[in-house]
Amino acid sequence: MGTQYTTDIPFLSSHHQQALKLLELPPELLALLESDNPPILTVTSSAATETTPGYAMLSYGEKRYQMRQKNTSNPILVLKPSSTGPTEADDASTFIPVPSITAIAKIEDTIELILQEGEGKAPPKVNKWHEKFAKSRMEKKG
8 A cells, every 4th residue: 555645735715805806808918918018008988878888998009998797607716825823722832834725815707808899889799698598588479
């Protein structure tokens, strides 16, 4: 029988979770931000109309992206290195901390950027499964 090694890493969760969102960057924008001369990004609001609300817009130079929040079915945990502390059952003077990791945030929403080709043009409609489902139900009733 071979020797077994303990490779357990204690996992903790912080009571005070940080509020974070991930921003999905298109490859060309990521390359610009990683370049020696990155552009200045600004976030503004598009003009609201009678039928559409204003949208958050990310801009640099002549490029404009509509910012849309989307949910993810698999939350992303943001972790940081930590170490265990003594419990009430431990002797604090002889306790040896053990390396661990702590979850400091759980991200359930991301922000996607949608390139706006022309001004005044409505954002493209995304056909989501629930929209298709509702449409097919209406067609069956009618």
